[in-house]
Amino acid sequence: MSELLLELFSEEIPARMQARAAEDLQRLMSDKLHEAGLHFTLARTYVTPRRLALVVEELPTAQPDVREERKGPRVGSPQAAIDGFLKSAGLKSIKECEERDTGKGVFYFAVVEKKGRPTADVLPAIIVDCIQQMPWPKSMRFADLTQRWVRPLHHVLAVFAGTVLEGGVPMGGNTELAFTSRTRGHRFLSPGEISVANSSDYLVKLKAAKVVPDPRERRSLILAQCRDRALKEGLTVKSDEGLLDEVTGLVEWPVVLMGRIDPQYMPLPPEVLTTSMRTHQKYFALQDKNGTLAARFLVVANMDTPDKGAQIVAGNERVLRARLSDAMFFWEQDQKVHLADRLPALKDIIFHAQLGTVGQKVTRIEALARHLAGLIPGCNADQAAQAARLAKADLTSGMVGEFPELQGIMGRYYAGIEGHAPEIADAIAHHYRPLGPTDLCPSAPISLAVALADKIDSLVGFFAIDEKPTGSKDPFALRRAALGVIRLILENGLRLKLRDVFGFAYSGFYDQGGFEQNQPKAVIAQLLDFFADRLKVALREQGVRHDLIAAVFALGDEDDLIRLMARVKALQDLVESDAGADLLAAYRRASNIVRIEEKKDAASYDGAADPAKFIQDEERTLFKGLEQEAQIARKRIANEEFVAAMGALANLRAPIDDFFDRVTVNDPDPSLRSNRLRLLSTIRATLNAVADFSKIEAKAEA
Structure with a gap:
């Protein structure tokens, strides 16, 4: 038994693609090895910004010998049939075949024994096939070469049983990337070549060359350094798993450094500060013991420097000041225009070619929110309508133009500054919620009304124009919207008749001249079926059986989710x-x-x-x-x-x-x-x- 070490070394692989690429490489290689009769005990992957590596342990040194019996034509068949059989079996004479009585006549049988090839002879073709079949979301072609890869591919390290495999990867034309036993360490800290003989040698020498190849280890190192740096200042790291995963894919030798935020920008809303740091600069935000945003940030460098990172920190502080200067400008300018005065500009933003503008959507959700207010205990209809009317106004603000992630959040700040009731400001901020299964659901009555109105309007509209989700495609996030509606209803115990609500939402479109009035029944029926499927997904983790949901939904008269769930439970x-x-x-x-x-x-x-x-x-x-x-x-x-x-x-x-x-x-x-x-x-x-x-x-x- 021997080991295969494979490394595909390239320019920087986008962080978002690395984990999936490692999974795909392991899957493709494993499948092809098994198909070739080369069974192994363990395969593991490593990935950094510049390399994608695979180790396969305990591979046999040769394929197993194969003995195969082939049934041929009946004895006495035409010579052409016999000759064809001999050719397919690789035999020269019929004397090499056996004659057997099968009970249905006497037939020729050929016994073909195929000796297994050495593994070292089989692996090159498997590796080339895997490289050519890697399903990158986006790939590149280079100059006059035909081989595509995510970024320019520099070398392919392929060592089996301590020996470099023969051959290489054809890149197109007469160009071939020959297999090698050499790789490179850190681009700046250890730029020379490294020769390796096996995976242990590979891991040890890469560490010495300032590369941590295991992404799990890099992630742990980054998190530990962040916590240690924060603790020394009496601070804590603001949790951000997504940013941690992304930064892990940006560095090979993580070094965490701390910088300062210029005090003049601390009056900005904390969401603006954290979004600017996270989105553009990949910085971690820090909090004091009270949970308040601190005037510090953590940056993960890919370098050890003689000055302990002083120049790196200074450069990052300078870049952040420029970013926050822009944010401060938008913050001050946006406050000069009231949210209500921004509404006319929404008529110039297309929501969807067949569903009109954002301004038209606002008109619809305002009416729908007012209608829903009558069905939600404690909901003031006028406030719900006002919140719905202002919910999208911040889309025309400079801050949201710069940071789209802050839509709704900035609306709440601007509404509060203008003196709107806190309930209205909160409804503006929360009307996109829940954004996913872990996001909190609004519980305040006005927030509920606006959040439901926004999602239901989208669901009804897109179903009416036949833009329903298909397979894995859901470009308008309608599955998420439906799950959001389900959570809003169930977690708040709302007694809504979905059929009536969908009908009211549909009427908003034909009031604007959008749809035919005789169409809503079909659309509502499709939506209820869609909600039945989403409800099965939403409740699966709670142990609620999907077939029982289908059994109650099939009655056709149950569209109150609270009552439906009580029936399902019983x-x-x-x-x-x-x-x-x-x-x-x-x-x-x-x-x-x-x-x-x-x-x-x-x-x-x-x-x-x-x-x-x-x-x-x-x-x-x-x-x-x-x-x-x-x-x-x-x-x-x-x-x-x-x-x-x-x-x-x-x-x-x-x-x-x-x-x-x-x-x-x-x-x-x-x-x-x-x-x-x-x-x-x-x-x-x-x-x-x-x-x-x-x-x-x-x-x-x-």
């Missing part, structure tokens, strides 16, 4: 009980019998059974039980007493079991048979009135 308690499991089994049995007999008879048995035709007590008992329990279930559901409604259904278990034990459905008497099939159909209809039991998966019967 249904789950039922089907996971012994009585419920038996009831579900009986439902399936009844449904299957009715379906089979309807198909055979080309008839429907959906009608009510005739009590006068019952001749067995079990028929009468079941019929009476279905009437009584169905009536109780309907009443309980109307009162939203879903547990009691499911309990009524559970009472049907015994009479249904007795019916199947003692009554012959397919009686020779056609009249009795038809009546009993209608009784079975009534079982199906009774249960389906509570939930579509056909949607419930069989695992519930376990």
